[in-house]
Amino acid sequence: MDRRDFIRSVGAALASLLAARCYPAATCYTPAMPTPTGEGAWGRLRQPWTELDRLARDASDPERGEATRARLVAGHRAALDELVQTGELDPAVADEMQLAFEGAAYHTWRANAPLTCYLPAPWPDYVTESNVDLARQAEALEAMAAQSDLDPATVAQARASIERDIAFLTMPDAEQQALVAAIVQAAGNSTDYPSLAELDLDIPPESLEAARILVELLLGQR
Amino acid sequence: MTRPRLPTLIFEVTRACDHACLHCYNFWNHPDWRGETLPEDGDLRPLMAHVLEQVDCAHVTLTGGEPLLRPDLPDIVRFLAGRDVRVNLVSNGHRLTEERTAELIRGGVTLFELPLLSYRRQTHDALSGCAGAFDAVLAALAHIRAHRGQAVAVFVATRRNIADLYLTLKLAFAFGVRGVMLNRFNPGGRGAGRIEELLPTVEEMRGALAVAEAASQEFHLPISCSIPLQPCLMDMAATPHLGYGFCAAGSERAYYTLDTAGNVRPCNHTPTVLGNAWEKPFTEIIAPARLADFVAAVPDFCLPCARRDECQGGCKAAAQVCYGSLQAEEPFLRHRREQLPFGVTAHPPAGLGAIGSPRGGGRGQHIGHTSLRPGRG
Secondary structure, three states, rough: HHHHHHHHHHHHHHHHHHOOOOOOOOOOOOOOOOOOOOOHHHHHHHHHOOOOHHHHOOOOOHHHHHHHHHHHHHHHHHHHHHHHHOOOOHHHHHHHHHHHHHEEEEEEHHHHHHOOOOOOOOOOOOOOOOOHHHHHHHHHHHHHHHHHHOOOOHHHHHHHHHHHHHHHHHHHOOHHHHHHHHHHHHHHOOOOOOOOHHHHOOOHHHHHHHHHHHHHHHOOEE | OOEOOOOOEEEOOOOOOOOOOOOOOOOOHOOOOOOOOOOOOOOOOHHHHHHOOOOOOOOEEEEEEEEEEEOOHHHHHHHHHHHHOOOEOOOOOOOOOHHHHHHHHOOOOEEEEEEEOOOOOOHHHHHOOOOOOHHHHHHHHHHHHHOOOOEEEEEEOOOOOOHHHHHHHHHHHOOOOOOEEEEOOOOOOOHHHHHHHOOOOOOHHHHHHHHHHHHHHHOOOOOOOOOOOOOOOHHOOOOOOOEEOOOOOOHHEEEEEHEEOOOEEEEOOOOOEEEEEEOOOHHHHOOOHHHHHHHOOOHHOOOOOOOOOHOOOOOOHHHHHHHHOOOOHHHHHHHHHHHHHHHOOOOOOOOOOOOOOOOOOOOHHHOOOEEEEEOOO
8 A cells, every 4th residue: 555545545534534424313394504614714614614515415416526626626635725825734745635625526426426437436445344244245255156166266265365364354353254264164275364564554644644733623623 | 626536538559450240349340431541650648648637537447449559558458547547448358368468457457348149169269259259358358367367258149159158157157267257249230230140039138138147146247238229128126136238328337439539439339429539628528518419319209208318328338320310220129129018109219111221310419529320431
């Protein structure tokens, strides 16, 4: 994973968290309160993040979605420039934060826009798998391997990838770690789980700083 | 000067292909094509740089023909990635060995677009015109996932495979694709000679959409119908989980297409050449006036329809290649509209003969030269 991939992934992850955040139940007549945006440049920086759900809605119309995305990206850049000018933000960190927002906006737009011939799928960083999906993938693979008389080597490689992804997704949680252990035990020595080395990140300090600031910003700590 | 912002550019890096798909839409594979031969082995990076310097575009699709027939494909990919351009690779997958797949992913291919035409080997191979295609594409999908790449599968819906859709979607899901393009057969190149054999009926397509709608929810799989389907033939509201696309030519969503000689076309389905990137500035080539005829072309049948601006009658490039006019009814509409479900009265225009019959230019006449000569051969 390189620097740009990392910071874009941070943006996409933050966008996903924002999209998944809990609201009190709201109806047409009891609208949810908008997220406080704060005052000044930091508030203006937060604003485009809080409008990602609008982008998600607008994305269903290609031209409106593109316009909203362009507006939000420009607004984020303008707020960053303001903070750089006042000396509150390092220019290199600001560039990383902009990259993160562009990643978030692209992720949101791509995940909600109608698919076309040559932008056919959600952005590659948009991971839809859950462990449930992966388990069902494994079931489907076994079923289709028999149904279609698939090449055993191909099936083995596909199965190893599913198992690896399950292992990857389950790493942080103790209960799910037990599942991984069971899979490891069941699979013997033939699996290809990611090593810790594969998870090593070569991320420069300004990218990490940008990620930290963005999290604080969205938590309302700036 | 502001550079035009394009969501994507398509580069046809070769016209050569090692498959002979029955449904192939490449116009140079049309039985009547008498066009020029393009350079195949030159360095394309100067052309790509020349074009990308004139536009604001962060996404390029490499297609063909079969791009993997170019030995320098990894160099092209690295060159584009080095310019911070995301790269889609459209391939039949036959030459995606594990080593080559890993090299391309490392080089910067962010998405592979591969055909998956059936869950049955025999059907996939027959439609591909190539033995071994089925095993090769599944191996490619496995390699891509193993190396943490991303792939979408393309199911071209024809009369020969449309009944296989559900299990093919399940197979695609099993191999971890990020999405599926459910493209109904769009006659163009080689496929223009097989319309009756391959073009699904409206009822078959409706059934396929219903299957896809359910499968999209079952497998949590994004499915898009990228080849236009006419709203007068299909009730799209009945399939809210599917994405639908209409012709984007001339709009902000356009995917201009370049060949190895630098010829620029409105999309990859049409032989219409707007201009050559080596000879004219890109902004001039894609100026609205040059695209006006292409954009305005709508079949007479569609003129009374309230959705004509959105639908445009379907794929006008297919009409152009099959019937010689952008304004003709494209094959799916022409052959299938007798089954119009919403009380639309069919009134076939005069003068439409057999496949490849000559048509007057009218509003649909070509802007640049094209060497497709319908009605000959």
